[in-house]
Amino acid sequence: RSVLKTPLKQAATSHSVLTEIQPDCQPLTTPPKPKEILPADPWTPTSNLKMLISAASPEIRSREQRRELSNNTSGVLQAKHCLQEHLSGDEYEKSQPSRKEKSLGLLCHKFLARYPDYPSTAENNYICLDEVAEELNVERRRIYDIVNVLESLHMVSRLAKNRYAWHGRHNLSKTLQALKKVGEENKYTQQIQMIKKREYEHEFDFDGERNEERARSFGSNEHSEMSFVELPGMEFRAASVNSRKDKSLRVMSQKFVMLFLVSTPQIVSLEVAAKILIGEDQLEDLDKSKFKTKIRRLYDIANVLSSLELIKKVHVTEERGRKPAFKWTGPEVLPNIQDTKLETTSTTCPPPISGCITSKEQCSKNLFPSRGRQNFTRHPSLIKLVKSIENDRRKIQSAPTSPVKISASTDQNLSAFPSKMAQVPAIAKHQLEGQSKKAKEMKMKLSRSALECNLSSPEVVPKPAPPRTAAPPQQAALAQPLGVCPPSHSSVPPVVLPHTHSGVSYAIYLHPSQAHTVTTYSPSFMLQPLPCANVTGIKSINSKVLNKITTEEGDNQIATDDPTKSLTAKERPTIKSETSSQRCLKRSQALQENNLIKRCRSDEESLDTSLTFFPSGYLIPLTQCTHGNKAGFSDKEKAGICSLQHTTYSSPIAGVIPVTASELKAVNIPAFHITPLNIMLSPTSIAAAPVLSNSCLNSSNTSSAQNPSSSVLNFTLQHVGLIPAGVQVPANPVLQHVPVSSQPENVSRSSDNMNLQEEKVSKNILQLLDCGGLCGKYSAPCVPKEPQEPQTVTEIFFRTPGGPNTVSAVSANSDGTNRISQGTLYIPQRKLEVSED
DNA sequence: TGATCCCGCCAACGT
DNA sequence: ACGTTGGCGGGATCA
Numbered sequence: 001r002s003v004l005k006t007p008l009k010q011a012a013t014s015h016s017v018l019t020e021i022q023p024d025c026q027p028l029t030t031p032p033k034p035k036e037i038l039p040a041d042p043w044t045p046t047s048n049l050k051m052l053i054s055a056a057s058p059e060i061r062s063r064e065q066r067r068e069l070s071n072n073t074s075g076v077l078q079a080k081h082c083l084q085e086h087l088s089g090d091e092y093e094k095s096q097p098s099r100k101e102k103s104l105g106l107l108c109h110k111f112l113a114r115y116p117d118y119p120s121t122a123e124n125n126y127i128c129l130d131e132v133a134e135e136l137n138v139e140r141r142r143i144y145d146i147v148n149v150l151e152s153l154h155m156v157s158r159l160a161k162n163r164y165a166w167h168g169r170h171n172l173s174k175t176l177q178a179l180k181k182v183g184e185e186n187k188y189t190q191q192i193q194m195i196k197k198r199e200y201e202h203e204f205d206f207d208g209e210r211n212e213e214r215a216r217s218f219g220s221n222e223h224s225e226m227s228f229v230e231l232p233g234m235e236f237r238a239a240s241v242n243s244r245k246d247k248s249l250r251v252m253s254q255k256f257v258m259l260f261l262v263s264t265p266q267i268v269s270l271e272v273a274a275k276i277l278i279g280e281d282q283l284e285d286l287d288k289s290k291f292k293t294k295i296r297r298l299y300d301i302a303n304v305l306s307s308l309e310l311i312k313k314v315h316v317t318e319e320r321g322r323k324p325a326f327k328w329t330g331p332e333v334l335p336n337i338q339d340t341k342l343e344t345t346s347t348t349c350p351p352p353i354s355g356c357i358t359s360k361e362q363c364s365k366n367l368f369p370s371r372g373r374q375n376f377t378r379h380p381s382l383i384k385l386v387k388s389i390e391n392d393r394r395k396i397q398s399a400p401t402s403p404v405k406i407s408a409s410t411d412q413n414l415s416a417f418p419s420k421m422a423q424v425p426a427i428a429k430h431q432l433e434g435q436s437k438k439a440k441e442m443k444m445k446l447s448r449s450a451l452e453c454n455l456s457s458p459e460v461v462p463k464p465a466p467p468r469t470a471a472p473p474q475q476a477a478l479a480q481p482l483g484v485c486p487p488s489h490s491s492v493p494p495v496v497l498p499h500t501h502s503g504v505s506y507a508i509y510l511h512p513s514q515a516h517t518v519t520t521y522s523p524s525f526m527l528q529p530l531p532c533a534n535v536t537g538i539k540s541i542n543s544k545v546l547n548k549i550t551t552e553e554g555d556n557q558i559a560t561d562d563p564t565k566s567l568t569a570k571e572r573p574t575i576k577s578e579t580s581s582q583r584c585l586k587r588s589q590a591l592q593e594n595n596l597i598k599r600c601r602s603d604e605e606s607l608d609t610s611l612t613f614f615p616s617g618y619l620i621p622l623t624q625c626t627h628g629n630k631a632g633f634s635d636k637e638k639a640g641i642c643s644l645q646h647t648t649y650s651s652p653i654a655g656v657i658p659v660t661a662s663e664l665k666a667v668n669i670p671a672f673h674i675t676p677l678n679i680m681l682s683p684t685s686i687a688a689a690p691v692l693s694n695s696c697l698n699s700s701n702t703s704s705a706q707n708p709s710s711s712v713l714n715f716t717l718q719h720v721g722l723i724p725a726g727v728q729v730p731a732n733p734v735l736q737h738v739p740v741s742s743q744p745e746n747v748s749r750s751s752d753n754m755n756l757q758e759e760k761v762s763k764n765i766l767q768l769l770d771c772g773g774l775c776g777k778y779s780a781p782c783v784p785k786e787p788q789e790p791q792t793v794t795e796i797f798f799r800t801p802g803g804p805n806t807v808s809a810v811s812a813n814s815d816g817t818n819r820i821s822q823g824t825l826y827i828p829q830r831k832l833e834v835s836e837d
Numbered sequence: 838t839g840a841t842c843c844c845g846c847c848a849a850c851g852t
Numbered sequence: 853a854c855g856t857t858g859g860c861g862g863g864a865t866c867a
Binding site: 742 | 866
């Protein structure tokens with residue numbers, strides 16, 4: 001196997017070049033293109049690092065090195081250090097390339113070093129694959145691996161053959177948001193849970209039934225086909241050029257990223273990822289070879305993502321042993337973009353049906369074309385939902401907490417938006433990252449104990465979270481770390497809160513994932529923009545799979561860690577900047593309300609349901625679109641994305657269904673079985689908690705908004721009576737399970753039970769919804785006919801427009817009473833440990 | 838050994 | 853037909 005293929009150009013320069021050592025930064029052998037490098041924010045630690053790396057010799061080999069590299073600030077220094085040492089000492093050493101020196105990760109670093117993170121729009125950042133390959137002395141094949149992954153993040157886009165455009169991280173936050181959304185729609189969280197559970201149960205499938213059942217339940221298989229997720233601004237370019245089926249790396253990369261974004265701990269093991277990625281297509285024939293191949297590919301992707309510092313390798317230790325996994329170290333992704341503000345906002349809603357919607361849809365349609373026939377049938381599996389929401393501009397005070405820092409930096413997020421703001425220093429980002437890193441782990445351990453207590457009732461002390469004050473956020477933050485119950489709560493005894501208002505004024509949006517087969521594109525239900533800006537979403541997730549499966553992985557445990565970290569650094573970021581940025585966006589001011597658009601795919605199986613509550617009096621069902629099965633989203637995905645930009649959308653079809661709480665009841669809501677939670681709520685009480693925050697789409701860095709929102713959310717919830725005072729809902733988005741016990745004493749009950757209950761609940765809810773006509777057919781097929789038992793628990797998420805900030809669980813009793821567990825968020829866990837390295 | 842993952846054959850695509 | 857992409861999996865390295 002001599003060199004057959006190597007392209008001419010490259011052939012000449014052997015990889016030997018790589019080996020060469022350059023003491024200094026100056027890249028001798030591989031001259032980086034100066035021009036490109038310059039533009040970006042040279043000064044960020046990262047950039048420096050990159051420079052070093054690029055210049056540096058391959059000497060750097062040990063993992064430590066890599067790690068260092070990935071680390072931000074400190075990393076730079078260390079890296080230097082290391083480099084120097086190595087150079088001097090080891091030069092003679094194995095000149096041979098050593099595998100590591102040829103690693104994709106290193107290559108990727110070099111590649112990235114060539115381009116600025118945030119290229120100015122002015123200059124044209126074109127990438128010529130040939131040139132790059134040549135300069136980096138690698139086969140072009142390798143470059144493809146890198147570029148494909150970058151493409152998946154929209155950091156580059158193909159312009160033409162052999163030519164790509166470099167976008168850097170400008171689109172990153174948007175992309176991540178989009179991916180997160182899609183991931184949620186795909187129910188990846190559930191899939192993950194399921195897989196974990198299976199493993200846990202011993203892979204043996206004795207209980208084929210169950211597995212099967214589960215599998216179907218979330219229709220994991222089907223989902224899979226989703227295709228490449230496009231970003232609004234970039235779609236065309238990319239699409240135009242890429243006709244090839246995006247099958248693997250690109251899509252796989254996106255999916256992989258999605259897994260991180262939807263996982264609470266944000267840690268994904270390769271095994272799980274591989275299974276999910278495979279599983280989608282084909283159910284269970286986990287071929288060994290296939291699995292192996294998938295893993296290989298995942299490593300390739302992971303290497304690139306690691307170079308981007310989006311993930312980092314860790315090991316999850318479970319009962320079974322250590323498993324390789326990766327932890328998300330990238331920016332926190334704001335759940336959405338929407339936001340809402342509160343009461344004030346423009347009451348004027350944008351026209352529900354207005355053209356925007358249509359345009360959007362069309363957009364989506366256009367995008368989807370490639371996929372082909374699948375669409376036709378009612379099975380628009382393709383349809384995904386898009387929630388778009390944007391808006392907000394002024395977020396009231398919500399920003400409160402956000403102090404300073406970010407102010408200046410507009411952040412990448414901004415960049416997402418068009419134009420011209422391109423160059424924002426990434427500094428803020430770095431800062432955030434750096435902060436985040438710090439102590440998470442330690443905290444986690446501490447917090448871990450807290451986790452144990454699933455239910456505790458919060459003490460009575462109500463802590464009013466002032467909607468707008470800054471202070472609250474902190475609390476929220478604390479709570480979040482675990483995602484579970486905040487320590488404080490744990491000790492607290494369950495209290496039942498009277499739900500104060502059963503105010504009529506809230507609307508509930510449901511988007512059952514599969515609710516209807518939507519013939520039309522439109523999601524079966526649309527949200528109407530209500531006068532009130534705020535919207536809170538409640539999502540019930542079918543816990544069937546989820547809950548039961550306690551995570552086998554350390555994820556849960558890990559959760560502790562992450563949250564902590566996230567709290568510290570990330571949340572901080574102010575929101576203000578965002579605001580500003582946003583205003584730039586659309587003038588859709590009127591539209592501001594968030595909109596959610598979701599397409600539903602009629603997946604019978606899927607059980608998810610999400611509810612969004614609006615403070616308005618309307619009950620509006622949303623489709624959740626889990627988009628369907630296989631078809632997922634095709635390139636056209638973008639449609640969804642597009643939606644983002646539009647502030648409001650109303651579903652073309654469905655329109656709004658006004659329902660008052662009472663009506664709701666009438667509708668059968670009673671069916672809602674909510675498990676006995678600590679708090680009782682009348683159905684009506686479920687009202688939405690108005691949330692303030694949020695918003696800004698692309699605002700600042702990473703995570704920011706959550707605190708404020710969470711605080712607001714908490715406040716709201718408390719106010720509304722959904723949660724007892726004093727209870728804080730974690731800001732952390734994603735799914736959280738809340739254990740609910742019918743009786744206080746049950747607190748200690750096993751998770752399993754809880755899970756069961758939850759499942760039931762969800763089912764009940766679904767049924768209920770179905771009855772109400774909210775869910776459409778969805779329930780029947782999906783939900784087993786089990787009689788509802790009084791105690792079931794469902795997870796419900798309260799989502800602030802800004803993001804999935806908070807979650808709380810709500811359970812319903814057959815008696816029609818709704819209760820919310822107090823602040824206890826339960827996350828199933830197993831003892832897992834995550835170790836870096 | 839198992840975890841990683843480099844290497845490059847070769848098929849699908851594009852032009 | 854030839855060049856570009858990139859799926860795929862053998863098998864070398866690493867840990």
